[in-house]
Amino acid sequence: MEQQIKTAWNRKSVTVKDSNHYIGGDFVGASSGESFANIDPFTNQKLNSIALGDERDISKAVEAASVAMKKGPWGSMKVEERMVYINRIADLIDAEIEEIAHLEALDTGLPISQTKKMTARAAENFRFYARMVQSVLHGESYPVDNSFINYTVYKPIGVVGLITPWNAPFMLETWKVAPALATGNAVVLKPAELSPLTVNKLAEVIDRAGLPEGVFNVVHGYGETAGAALVAHKDVTAISFTGETTTGSTIIKNSADTLKKTSMELGGKSPLIVFEDANFDRALDAAVWGIFSFNGERCTANSRVFLHSSIKDRFIAAMKERVDNLTLGDSMDGSTQLGPLISKDHMEKVNSYISLAKEEGCEVYQEGARCACRWQFCPANAPFKCTKPYAGMPRRNIWPVVSVIEFEEEQEVIDAANDVEYGLAGYVWTSDLQRGHRVAQAVDAGMIWVNAQNVRDLRIPFGGMKASGIGREGGHYAMFEFYTEPKAIHIALGDHHIPQFGKK
Numbered sequence: 001m002e003q004q005i006k007t008a009w010n011r012k013s014v015t016v017k018d019s020n021h022y023i024g025g026d027f028v029g030a031s032s033g034e035s036f037a038n039i040d041p042f043t044n045q046k047l048n049s050i051a052l053g054d055e056r057d058i059s060k061a062v063e064a065a066s067v068a069m070k071k072g073p074w075g076s077m078k079v080e081e082r083m084v085y086i087n088r089i090a091d092l093i094d095a096e097i098e099e100i101a102h103l104e105a106l107d108t109g110l111p112i113s114q115t116k117k118m119t120a121r122a123a124e125n126f127r128f129y130a131r132m133v134q135s136v137l138h139g140e141s142y143p144v145d146n147s148f149i150n151y152t153v154y155k156p157i158g159v160v161g162l163i164t165p166w167n168a169p170f171m172l173e174t175w176k177v178a179p180a181l182a183t184g185n186a187v188v189l190k191p192a193e194l195s196p197l198t199v200n201k202l203a204e205v206i207d208r209a210g211l212p213e214g215v216f217n218v219v220h221g222y223g224e225t226a227g228a229a230l231v232a233h234k235d236v237t238a239i240s241f242t243g244e245t246t247t248g249s250t251i252i253k254n255s256a257d258t259l260k261k262t263s264m265e266l267g268g269k270s271p272l273i274v275f276e277d278a279n280f281d282r283a284l285d286a287a288v289w290g291i292f293s294f295n296g297e298r299c300t301a302n303s304r305v306f307l308h309s310s311i312k313d314r315f316i317a318a319m320k321e322r323v324d325n326l327t328l329g330d331s332m333d334g335s336t337q338l339g340p341l342i343s344k345d346h347m348e349k350v351n352s353y354i355s356l357a358k359e360e361g362c363e364v365y366q367e368g369a370r371c372a373c374r375w376q377f378c379p380a381n382a383p384f385k386c387t388k389p390y391a392g393m394p395r396r397n398i399w400p401v402v403s404v405i406e407f408e409e410e411q412e413v414i415d416a417a418n419d420v421e422y423g424l425a426g427y428v429w430t431s432d433l434q435r436g437h438r439v440a441q442a443v444d445a446g447m448i449w450v451n452a453q454n455v456r457d458l459r460i461p462f463g464g465m466k467a468s469g470i471g472r473e474g475g476h477y478a479m480f481e482f483y484t485e486p487k488a489i490h491i492a493l494g495d496h497h498i499p500q501f502g503k504k
Contacts (some may be wrong), residue, residue: 013156014102018049020201025063025213031056041109041340050196053221055229061217065186066289068214083130084352088209090126105331107197109339122174129182154484156184158237161230166192167297183483188217245467263471268424271417272302276310278429286453288322296400300425305404306413418444423465
């Protein structure tokens with residue numbers, strides 16, 4: 001394998017400062033006075049120091065958020081006034097988008113060419129929910145003859161705890177923060193410890209937007225300390241989490257003691273099914289992009305590619321050629337297509353699964369590569385050919401590895417696609433539209449694309465079935481089902497009959 005490997009020299013031009021918590025409108029250090037090192041995925045060198053949050057910092061942030069809701073102006077602010085702040089945040093993100101994209105690439109190892117597109121979506125997350133709150137967030141009315149009129153209103157749920165992942169952090173943080181704030185809640189955000197840089201930029205933006213103090217708070221730290229304290233806090237009314245399935249299950253259990261609402265966007269092992277009549281070139285483009293874009297570190301990655309036997313050999317040969325031509329290197333280089341994995345620990349985890357797959361009899365079509373003169377593993381370690389769709393590799397949620405599996409019949413591939421614990425996304429490629437509908441409806445997944453790559457629409461529900469999560473994000477699903485509570489109000493229009501118990 002002779003992959004192109006490049007190193008950029010512009011990374012030193014990006015200014016990185018130490019990151020503190022943002023609590024009650026101020027940037028503050030950890031209560032413990034401690035910090036942890038944030039590591040550059042490409043150089044394995046320290047980027048900066050991050051405040052190490054614990055239960056004390058979470059308590060301060062939750063208290064600030066509670067005061068903002070109960071005593072500050074946010075809890076009683078008119079919708080039109082609140083949307084001024086939301087749109088101002090979007091404008092300020094747009095003004096900072098170049099720096100945000102560079103910080104994201106530096107922090108995560110994601111190629112700068114891709115972080116520019118990802119972070120550009122962040123401002124639209126705020127504008128979208130500003131529009132939706134003003135146009136859609138209204139109740140229903142139910143008149144009952146001439147006796148009653150019953151109506152509903154949707155109220156913010158209070159202090160919301162948001163726990164976000166290390167892949168695409170800025171976009172995913174704003175995806176949660178935007179609807180939470182737009183619907184009138186206060187937020188305590190615990191970002192992933194592996195990618196903490198851009199959340200501080202978000203805090204700076206929100207601070208400059210003039211949001212009332214305490215409405216938005218950030219506490220850095222580890223999941224088992226800061227994250228667990230946020231989940232356990234009695235004054236946090238809901239937890240929205242994006243991450244892996246085992247952690248999500250733990251959060252749900254720990255939320256039960258305080259009866260919190262939970263929204264869980266968890267792991268995936270999404271199938272991409274290519275039938276013999278598919279547009280070969282477009283399906284190939286989608287398959288390669290879907291597993292290797294964003295360094296393969298995406299929940300909806302098509303990590304299982306099912307190929308009809310009549311096109312299998314040709315498709316695999318074409319995939320191998322594409323992988324050979326991928327440009328690996330420094331995430332800050334504009335020509336890089338694949339940067340380093342997020343951490344050395346993750347690299348070792350990926351390698352361990354690759355070794356296990358070999359032991360299980362999967363044929364490795366492409367080994368991984370290392371960036372030139374660097375320690376880090378680049379995610380060009382696919383595809384695998386696993387003759388048994390029920391082998392371990394096609395079942396494990398591990399980034400970024402793709403298993404290639406052959407099939408003959410439609411029902412056969414549906415059964416194989418569904419025979420995993422996950423059910424987040426799926427992709428079907430066929431020229432037979434009726435078959436496309438059949439398979440899309442038969443595959444166990446919260447989202448299916450037919451003859452398309454992963455193209456998102458903010459109005460559509462995002463989420464999965466089975467071990468891929470509970471609840472949905474996006475559109476009115478986030479607003480009505482999670483970030484607000486419906487309240488029913490009953491108004492008597494006359495003196496209706498009331499039983500007169502005890503009257504003589």
